[in-house]
Amino acid sequence: MKKQKNNLQEYSAMLALVVLVFLLSMISPEFRTVSNILNLLRQASVNGLIAFGMTAVILTGGIDLAVGSVLALSSALTAGLIVNVGMPVPIALLLGLLTGAVLGLISGFFVGKSKLQPFIATLVTTTVYRGLTLIYTGGRPISGVTSSDYTGSSLLAFIGRESIVGIPVPVIILILAFILMYILLNKTALGRKIYAVGSNETTAKLAGINTAKVKLFVYTLSGVMSTVAALILISRLNSAQPNLGAGYELDAIAATAIGGTSMEGGRGKITGTLIGVLIIAVLSNGMNILGISSYYQDVVKGLVILVAVLADRRK
Secondary structure, three states: OHHHHHHHHHHHHHHHHHHHHHHHHHHOHHHHOHHHHHHHHHHHHHHHHHHHHHHHHHHOOOOOOOHHHHHHHHHHHHHHHHHOOOOOHHHHHHHHHHHHHHHHHHHHHHHHOOOOOHHHHHHHHHHHHHHHHHHHHOOOOEEOOOOOOOOOHHHHHHHHHOEEOOEEHHHHHHHHHHHHHHHHHHHOHHHHHHHHHHHOHHHHHHOOOOHHHHHHHHHHHHHHHHHHHHHHHHHHHOEEOOOOOOOHHHHHHHHHHHOOOOOOOOOOOHHHHHHHHHHHHHHHHHHHHOOOOHHHHHHHHHHHHHHHHHHHHHO
16 A cells, blocks of 8 residues: 555656646647647756756755856856857857856855855855856846857857757757766765765764765756756857846756655655656646746746645655
């Protein structure tokens, strides 16, 4: 009986996704078109990448409120290197990824080394990073990043706009990131340490795990994932917007919670997060097609998070 209950809990998110897709397909023929499904998956790729990093953080018992600001600052710096400095695009992209890693590492330092509460630490960094983005950009977008005037610009255009055998490149990037995250969390010693830290940090320390290093790693990983999402966005928009990424932490946390990852840490699966990402994407896409105001969409997302957290508390 207990095993059946656990299986029901594990597949409840998948069942919710199937039911949601079925209902929207019946309500709106436009929803089930191939072009809309591909567009839905392309949009899901950004939240998916951020949510994968968020999952690793939450598994350690933390939270990363800075993902949206990391996305904004890393995208602005990358665009600035291309447009203002004239740096070859491939080098600018690598430096952008390095920037995201450093920004995540700073949050991890405050949490792992300085022992600040994750909520407070990342609230501080998100405020600082957002302010630095506005200072750097002057509150104005940096446009034309995929212009042929810049060396290697086709690489950036490829990341966000092109397709391979009909599958958008952002979706392929999401799939590759999922595979890597699955291997990390399920097949490596580091993955077991991440779960151990979230399950009981004191016990993990007694077992010889350097919990500070584990936290440094997951926040750095979160920063890198946010930056990969940033590169996809600036490719699609052909610009870096100073307010880019605002509110993205809400969608990432929602997807992670819906997927069954415990907000207290130590329990969850990356497969669940992927399902949660798809649920959020289907909800948003369906509400857009039905003409529901974005204000109401935020209410729905908030309620979805509440339901997911309450369900986790019951478990």
